[in-house]
Amino acid sequence: MKTxxxxxxxxxxxxxxxxxxxxxxVDGGAVGEIIHYLRDNSLxxxxxxxxxxxxxxxxxxxxxxxxxxxxxxxxxxxPELGSIGLEGxxxxxxxxxxxxxxxxxxxxxxxxLSGDTLxxxxxxxxxxxxxxxxxLSIKKILALSDETVxxxxxxxxxxxxxTAKELQPANSFISEYLMxxxxxxxxxxxxxxxxIDPFISFNEPEIIELLxxxxxxxxxxxxxxxxxxxxx
Numbered sequence: 001m002k003t004x005x006x007x008x009x010x011x012x013x014x015x016x017x018x019x020x021x022x023x024x025x026v027d028g029g030a031v032g033e034i035i036h037y038l039r040d041n042s043l044x045x046x047x048x049x050x051x052x053x054x055x056x057x058x059x060x061x062x063x064x065x066x067x068x069x070x071x072x073x074x075x076x077x078x079p080e081l082g083s084i085g086l087e088g089x090x091x092x093x094x095x096x097x098x099x100x101x102x103x104x105x106x107x108x109x110x111x112x113l114s115g116d117t118l119x120x121x122x123x124x125x126x127x128x129x130x131x132x133x134x135x136l137s138i139k140k141i142l143a144l145s146d147e148t149v150x151x152x153x154x155x156x157x158x159x160x161x162x163t164a165k166e167l168q169p170a171n172s173f174i175s176e177y178l179m180x181x182x183x184x185x186x187x188x189x190x191x192x193x194x195x196i197d198p199f200i201s202f203n204e205p206e207i208i209e210l211l212x213x214x215x216x217x218x219x220x221x222x223x224x225x226x227x228x229x230x231x232x
Contacts, residue, residue, distance in 0.1 A: 006030035019087030022046045029060040049073035051115025052103040098134025099124035115153040121160035123199045146191030
C-alpha cells in the first residue's frame with residue numbers, strides 16, 4: 001500500500017492510502033489536491049475516515065463524499081471493526097484515547113498514521129484530561145517496531161523540537177533530526193522519535209533526572225509519564 005501526504009491549512013496533514021485501484025482518505029482536508037491525485041492515478045476513493053473528530057481533521061469529509069460517492073467510516077465506530085480491508089490489505093485500527101476520547105491510529109505495512117496522538121517531537125495535548133488512558137495509548141505505540149514509519153496529523157516539528165532542545169540541551173540527536181526535516185514530506189520513525197522526544201522517553205535516565213530536578217514524581221512509569229506531560 002502507498003501512503004501519500006497532503007498539506008492543507010497552516011500545518012494540517014492529511015493522507016491517502018491506496019493500492020493499484022482503490023484508496024482511503026484519512027483527514028482529507030486537502031480536497032482539491034486529493035481529487036486531482038485520484039484522477040491522475042485512476043484511483044477510486046472507497047473510504048473516507050478520520051483519526052479523530054476535531055473539525056480541522058473532518059473538514060473535507062462532506063465534499064469528498066459528495067464528489068466521489070465513497071463510503072464514510074465514522075471514527076466512533078471504527079474500534080468495533082478492528083481493521084479496514086482495502087484492496088486485499090488490512091489496515092489495523094488502534095484506539096488511542098487521550099487527545100480526544102475517539103482518537104485512533106491506523107497501522108499497515110509498518111506505517112502508522114498517528115493523527116494528533118503522536119507528533120514529531122512530542123505527543124498531542126490530552127484534551128480529555130484522562131492522562132491514564134493517554135499513557136496506555138502511548139504504550140500501545142511504543143510497543144511497535146522502531147522501524148515503524150510515523151505520519152502525524154500536523155507539522156509542528158520546528159516548535160516541538162525547540163521544546164525538546166530546551167528540556168534536553170545535551171541531546172545531539174535533536175540537531176541531526178532537524179537537519180533531515182523536510183516540510184514537503186513530514187515523517188519519522190518510531191526509533192528516531194524515541195531518541196529526540198522527551199514525552200515518549202520518560203523511562204530514560206536523563207528524563208528521570210530532569211523530572212527529579214523539577215521535583216516531580218518518578219516512582220512508577222505512569223508517574224514519569226504524568227510528570228513529563230505536566231511540562232507541556
